[in-house]
Amino acid sequence: MNERVKARTALGTAIVLVLLAPWVLDQPYWRGILVVCAMNVLLALSLNLVLGYTGQLNLGQSAFFGIGAYVSTLLIKSYGWNFWLAALVAVGAAGLLGLALAAFAVRLRGHYLAIASLGFAVITYQVLVNWENVTQGVRGIYGIMPPVASTTALFYLVAGIAVLVYVLIGNLVRSPIGETLRAIREDEVSAASLGINAALWKAFAFGIGAAIAGLAGCFYPGFVGTLVPDAFNIVESFTMLAMVIVGGMGTMIGPVIGAIVLTFLPELLRGFGELRLMIYGLALTLVVLFMPGGMVQAWMALRARIR
Amino acid sequence: MPDLLALLVQQSVNGVYLGCLYVMVALGLTLIYGVLNQINFAHADFVTVGAFTAFFTATRFATKVLGLPDAGAYLLSMFTALGAGALLGLAVNAAVFAPLRDRGDELRPLIATIGVSVLLENAQLALFGPIPYQFDSPFTRETIRLGRIFFSGQSVLVVGVSAAVIAALYAFMRFTFLGKALRAVAQDRETAGLMGINPSLLIGLTIVIASALAGMAGALLGPVLVLSPFAGASLIVKAFAIVIIGGFGNMQGTIIAGILVGIIEAFTVQYLGSGLIDLVVFVLLLVMLVVRPTGLIAERKEENV
Numbered sequence: 001m002n003e004r005v006k007a008r009t010a011l012g013t014a015i016v017l018v019l020l021a022p023w024v025l026d027q028p029y030w031r032g033i034l035v036v037c038a039m040n041v042l043l044a045l046s047l048n049l050v051l052g053y054t055g056q057l058n059l060g061q062s063a064f065f066g067i068g069a070y071v072s073t074l075l076i077k078s079y080g081w082n083f084w085l086a087a088l089v090a091v092g093a094a095g096l097l098g099l100a101l102a103a104f105a106v107r108l109r110g111h112y113l114a115i116a117s118l119g120f121a122v123i124t125y126q127v128l129v130n131w132e133n134v135t136q137g138v139r140g141i142y143g144i145m146p147p148v149a150s151t152t153a154l155f156y157l158v159a160g161i162a163v164l165v166y167v168l169i170g171n172l173v174r175s176p177i178g179e180t181l182r183a184i185r186e187d188e189v190s191a192a193s194l195g196i197n198a199a200l201w202k203a204f205a206f207g208i209g210a211a212i213a214g215l216a217g218c219f220y221p222g223f224v225g226t227l228v229p230d231a232f233n234i235v236e237s238f239t240m241l242a243m244v245i246v247g248g249m250g251t252m253i254g255p256v257i258g259a260i261v262l263t264f265l266p267e268l269l270r271g272f273g274e275l276r277l278m279i280y281g282l283a284l285t286l287v288v289l290f291m292p293g294g295m296v297q298a299w300m301a302l303r304a305r306i307r
Numbered sequence: 308m309p310d311l312l313a314l315l316v317q318q319s320v321n322g323v324y325l326g327c328l329y330v331m332v333a334l335g336l337t338l339i340y341g342v343l344n345q346i347n348f349a350h351a352d353f354v355t356v357g358a359f360t361a362f363f364t365a366t367r368f369a370t371k372v373l374g375l376p377d378a379g380a381y382l383l384s385m386f387t388a389l390g391a392g393a394l395l396g397l398a399v400n401a402a403v404f405a406p407l408r409d410r411g412d413e414l415r416p417l418i419a420t421i422g423v424s425v426l427l428e429n430a431q432l433a434l435f436g437p438i439p440y441q442f443d444s445p446f447t448r449e450t451i452r453l454g455r456i457f458f459s460g461q462s463v464l465v466v467g468v469s470a471a472v473i474a475a476l477y478a479f480m481r482f483t484f485l486g487k488a489l490r491a492v493a494q495d496r497e498t499a500g501l502m503g504i505n506p507s508l509l510i511g512l513t514i515v516i517a518s519a520l521a522g523m524a525g526a527l528l529g530p531v532l533v534l535s536p537f538a539g540a541s542l543i544v545k546a547f548a549i550v551i552i553g554g555f556g557n558m559q560g561t562i563i564a565g566i567l568v569g570i571i572e573a574f575t576v577q578y579l580g581s582g583l584i585d586l587v588v589f590v591l592l593l594v595m596l597v598v599r600p601t602g603l604i605a606e607r608k609e610e611n612v
Contacts, residue, residue: 057414104596109344110413111555114548116596119589122544126586235540238421245418274433281426288419289406 011167018159022152031151035223036157037263039216044243044255045165048210052249053173054205055108059237060101060117063124064210065264066232068217070128070135073144073227083147084212087218094214095207109262121234130230138229146222165212170252181205185213185249242284248294257295313455318573324462326468326569328531333549334476335517341556342513343494344413345404348420351543352427353518357388358495358534359435359523360596362442364388377445386524392522396515400421405507405516424539431536456581465527472520473562489513493555510576522523541585554602563603
């Protein structure tokens, strides 16, 4: 089977799975979890572009998720905008903020970038809490309507967008741009000596990654119905990080699997109460220590052994 | 003394008190970075574990079981917190830093300790619940008045303990053989190894000392902090801000930056309101990263910047 047929089959399977999911998990609660799962897939894809393909440890992704949520909601609630127009502007705003973070990212590496992006996320969170005239602060915004009426329709919408984003990023990372990003990841100095403008392409990755996180953010408030700054705490960045790392960063399918596993696993462990939230931390540490390539790498190793 | 001057002096005093607490937290981070070039992201969670250990020592064990008076119980709790921190340090070194040390990737240990941090926070959530604990130090009630300036007994204790810890660390690094060996490992691990120094042992020792300091800082911070399982999450970012402003791995810089941030925080509360503390500190961090990423005191050229 050649690559193209393989890719088409995989895409077809994914679409069938998405279509079937709400009818397999047909209780309202599980349909809600499916929507969360689709949003998490989008977020994991967005972080993977920056962390997995460009090699930049960005701990500020929660900020862009929050900007997408707040900008779209405020435009709809305060100015009566149409959802899609508001979403478009919100995605643009998140992307611009991503470029603002990139201004730091082009000057800093490694630990310093991790901390700068973390500081960036905290500042965004603090602005959401303190700018009460606009964001209502910790009191929150209530009565937010989703763009489509039923949970199932919302799932199809977000999952459809996630599949589309997956295909687009997949094409991007296979293109020469993807090779450029990977070259920066492997060795920035060597990449620069080949004439690659690392600053420009890092800014590109940050901007696109932020815009996708912002897009996920547009669907969050309508789904939950309320909007409070705590939903975009820095802990959210760590959750995304866990999804990307556990699934396998720098691969296309890894973060998707990571997002699905880490959305459903805590739900299945509900019987353990608060202890189940430890799974994120435990999974993150264990994967880094024992299978740095994540579940994708573990699967490949397993398959190689069977053959 | 005119009102304004009294106010300025009073806020500076409060700032130094807060700053000393921050120094106690940030010193461990900078110590580990200086020797190992690694970040322990769970460092501030060691502080909250220390604070909870101290809380239960002071309110349950020491007073109810040993029958100590309040002051004695609190002083004892500083040492149990120190012990808890040291144990966590041993564990994180054995589980994360030692296995990942020679793989040469600077981000993997950081990501692994983010996992440890999430793990510890949620373990504490399961054990202690989400409602913040009220941790009173018996020394908070004592106030000392000097003209129009007030000091709480707690602030005198904190400044005293911090000064003693800093002096002890300095003396250890400067005058003991182990301290000298540590500095050698920090400068050049391979060469130090060739001189008959065991780098693994010394790196482990550094992490244990740093973590013990974090635990003890928890006992001192407990009465100031809103003591909840997630207190570490906001503290770690502030500790990073201090370490970066001071220059990563630079102890003098960290001490100066910690006290500076404490004073800035005290004046932010006075003039801008307490909600803006984090905003002011982190804007300062980002400005610092752009303008002078090597920190206030630049020791050597950092290749990370």
